[in-house]
Amino acid sequence: MGVKTVFEFRLKEVDEELGKEEINLTSLKSVCFHGIPDEQGRRSLCWRLMLNYLPCSKASWSKILTKKRKLYGQFIDEMIGMPGPENINDNSRVDVTFDDHPLSLNPESEWQTYFKDNDVLLQIDKDVRRLCPDISFFQQPTDYPCQDVVNSGGTKRLHRRVQHSFLNSANVERKGLGITKIALAVKKATEDYAPMEEGSEAHWEVVERILFLYAKLNPGQGYVQGMNEIIGPIYYSFATDPNPEWREFAEADCFFCFTNLMSEIRDFFIKTLDDAESGIKRLMARLSAELKLHDPPVFQRLQQQDLHIQYYSFRWLTLLLSQEFPLPDVLRIWDSLFADEKRFSFLISICCAMIIVLRDQLLASDFPTNVKMLQNFPPMDIQVVLSKAAELAGHQSEKLIR
Incomplete structure (x- = not known):
């Protein structure tokens, strides 16, 4: 299926979901997970729905x-x-005899x-x-x-x-x-x-x-x-x-x-909840475990170099990768994150994929080079990362489009 045909197919899928008077949020998320064609404001409307601002019933929107x-x-x-x-304005005199x-x-x-x-x-x-x-x-x-x-x-x-x-x-x-x-x-x-x-x-x-x-x-x-x-x-x-x-x-x-x-x-932003199930330390531990599961050699290499996961993934996870990629790529990533029924489990898969797609360089490089590479993720086609993440998470990677 050609790129244009895939785009048109995805556009039709999104329009079908948005065209319903009673929107099925689960179905909409399933479609949006693979990318929202940003035509005529479809992304902003889908985000309003997936972030629970708009209800599923169109009749109540107004x-x-x-x-x-x-x-x-x-x-x-x-x-x-x-x-x-x-x-009172910038040039006014204030009567300091007031109580306040x-x-x-x-x-x-x-x-x-x-x-x-x-x-x-x-x-x-x-x-x-x-x-x-x-x-x-x-x-x-x-x-x-x-x-x-x-x-x-x-x-x-x-x-x-x-x-x-x-x-x-x-x-x-x-x-x-x-x-x-x-x-x-x-x-x-x-x-x-x-x-x-x-x-x-x-x-x-x-x-x-x-x-x-x-x-x-x-x-x-x-x-x-x-x-x-x-x-x-x-x-x-x-x-x-x-x-x-x-x-x-x-x-x-x-x-x-x-x-x-x-x-x-x-909870990502509250230090006292770092160790909670939804805290940032627990997320980093999950990322470490997923990397160990999917690519033991890379995991061991980083362990041997004492390149701890918090050195680079803290910002990735806390800011939902908004600092690691250009804005158009961030918008595409967030389509999947907001549509994730497990709410940000896919974020772990994306971060794990980011490490794995660099495996050859990571295995061949020393600590300073590796930490610099992970803290300043190199320019890359976001499709490569998302397809790998979908593979790790068990999704159909071929459906992930821009």
Whole structure:
């Protein structure tokens, strides 16, 4: 079967599932696992369904979407901006005789919360300004800026709250939770992620707002570095939907889909749950066991070199491979991950396949070369990796298409 014919066949399969008034989620996942043809926004719609944002009954979509998007608007209205009366702006005088004011030491002070939030916001601001630097998308203006923010006179522009001239600390308080350090690949953008002029905003500014609201609404976890890499592909998929009716609400829909995804992988980001069944240490142990099962010589070679699995797989697993491949490949990988009925078991198979496809180089190279190769996975046709992963997991590899 030719590539074009396979593509058309897969397109027909997806359309048949999406065309039903009552969508069978199991059947949809079975089709999406082998790749979603990204035509007319099919991927973003399938992701909304597989991330449990949209219900299976199409008849309830309108009501659910209206309710969720209105709720997100309320979050912006209540949580973005400065404390105090609505008429306070950057040039206003604040009456410090009020019970709550910027110099208040009261731990329940809204101003105290505001300044603590800025410490978290500073880290978010730094992280979103380096999202997917190999493409210019996040530096570009969105067609649908949040009017409540861009017309606020600057009082609700988050990046203004954390300009370096006003903040001296970049520490993020995590209350004992979250990753102590995550080795992110450092990539430099060819252009600066500059804020847009009043009346418009860049895509990275939208992502910054989503992450800030998520941190505010989840104080037990807050924001942890790396979440920006998780939300990036979701927002990109939604904000590039060719259907303007879906694209207009990419921000709100992305927020809820990201929240749902984080509820499933939050244990990856919580140190106290590292040893839990769903914790990151247990995932790395499963990967090690799968490598030992499927390729004992490579497993033994890495053991002999003391090249421990956490040296390279910690980032792979925690960030769902979002740092290891170009964005188009990440989107394809996530089609399978979101469709995985065993929820991220296939992630282990992909990571194992990544090691096995490098077996000749790994067996022939020394420790420094191998650790560098695994920490900076070489460019490769993602189809090769996915086909090998499907073979390891027992799926029909020939069905895995782009």
